[in-house]
Amino acid sequence: MVDADQTFVIVGGGLAGAKAAETLRTEGFTGRVILIGDERDHPYERPPLSKGYLLGKDARESVFVHEPAWYAQNDVELHLGQTVDAIDRTAKTVRFGEDGTLVHYDKLLLTTGAEPRRLDIPGTDLAGVHHLRRLAHAERLKGVLAALGRDNGHLVIAGAGWIGLEVAAAAREYGAEVTVVDPSPTPLHGVLGPELGELFAELHRERGVRFHFGARLTEIVGQDGMVLAARTDDGEEHPAHDVLAAIGAAPRVALAEAAGLELADRAHGGGVVVDAGLRTSDPDVYAAGDVASVPLGLFDTRVRVEHWANALNGGPAAARSMLGKPGEGAAHERVPYFFTDQYDLGMEYSGWAPPGSYDQVVIRGDAGKREFIAFWVAEGRVLAGMNVNVWDVTEPIQRLIRAKAPVDTDALADPHVPLENLAP
Incomplete structure (x- = not known):
């Protein structure tokens, strides 16, 4: 039973951490919520950084997850520009800040994200x-x-x-x-x-x-x-x-590794190993977002997903799991999803189909005009789908993926056959 005397600490001030804090409050948690981020900016979403904001089309204020006042209004203790340098799992404390502040936790969530991989070549110290x-x-x-x-x-x-x-x-x-x-x-x-x-x-x-x-x-x-x-x-x-x-980016696992938490191997993307409820090898420590290596039940594998939807959904899923409600929106049940916008091309991708996992790509529509859906198929089963300048089809595509059943690839390629009719 969760009560007002408990303290939940979230390490990582990005989208996953902010959405986890929000979910704790909307689910009725009345205890102490502490959110620690190493950036001085309030939690924000990353897709605009390479899209609308970078192009000057989106205002700076539009990238933030919440209005700055939201955190105080919802009694979330926000510590910005603070680095956590140690987790003591025996004492159940985290140490952060220049003065080494110690804070006790009953449940701990790691949303430390990832960091860009560096070029290991001469000249990277140049200003440009x-x-x-x-x-x-x-x-x-x-x-x-x-x-x-x-x-x-x-x-x-x-x-x-x-x-x-x-x-x-x-x-x-x-x-x-x-x-x-x-x-x-x-x-x-x-x-x-x-x-x-x-x-x-x-x-x-x-x-x-x-x-x-x-x-x-x-x-x-x-x-x-x-x-x-x-x-x-x-x-x-x-x-x-x-x-x-x-x-590319590498998961920020130094804190978890120093604390002795289990890490995934490189074949599974690295990251902190979590179960279906986003619980790590320590039952009181959870991980979500870019840093978490999650079992992907649909594909019988373990993956670390670095996309916006994973943080958006993973933070709340971890929060519910911390509250003893792991079945509600569990991250492992979701189909991986991401999107991109480049020039006049908009695209959404659902599923998981790395090279070697599929035997054909089925095209529905006109690839020459860049208005089509592509399906990655293995033995007649849809592993992934990408809709390019075709909209409102994510749900039926994901339904086909979840079905894990063979489909008629001729019908799959025929725009006149509704996608809704293909899923069993």
Whole structure:
């Protein structure tokens, strides 16, 4: 039984942590809620950082999860700009802040997120080398892209994943010259495979983006502290005034590891191992969002998902589990979901279909016009679906995935057959 004498501590001031705090209150928890974040900004959502906010279309205030006053109004003790440096699971305390403040917890939730992977090459200390993970990064990068567009400057992006492509699109809209370098043969190769990756390559080429596939950056060349060029391992040199490292993110597990919590192996994305209720190897410690390695029941595997929907849903699911209500909206039952906006292309993706897991990609609609749905299929079963400039189809796509039953692939490809009719 949860009562007013209990203290729940949340470490990590992002979307997952903020939504967990909100859920604790809406579910009636009357105890103490402490939310500790290492950024000085109030909890915010990350998708706008590479989309609307980066483009200058969304106001800064629009990215925040709650109005600043919400935390005091809901009796959530918010500690911003504070780093937690230790968890004592025996004493059930966390230590944070410059003065080493100790606070007791009855339940602890880790929503420490992920951090951008760094380029381990010469020249990364130059002023024009950037990452995009935090609001401060986006604020800086927005000014950089505007200046590059104004001065016909060059941006080299290491990595053709979601962040790399979204920033490439934003940079071109500002008017900057863009070159994207990636060791894979197509963009998004590890997510979409070669079949759909090429579609995104063509989308960007039409807007003037140059790609250099099958290569990695080996050096960023500069003078007087400024970037001049980026060199690759095949001997090419690309002119550059700025470089963005967009080579993925690593879960922030140092705190959990030091506390002795079980971690997932790299094959499962790393992160903190949790069960279906987002409980770690310690029954009083939970994890959610980018840092959590969650069992994905639909696919009989364990994954760590770094997308917005995972944080949006995972924080509340963990909060309910902490309150003894793990069955309500459990994270492991959800179909992974993410979205992107690049130029005039909007896309939603549901499911999980890494290369090698499927035997065909079925297209419904007109891929040439970029108005279609793609389905990744294995032995007739739909593993994932991506709708491109086709809307209001997420529910039937996810229903097909959940069904885990063979479908008629001819009917799947036929736009005249309602998707709703295909799920058993």
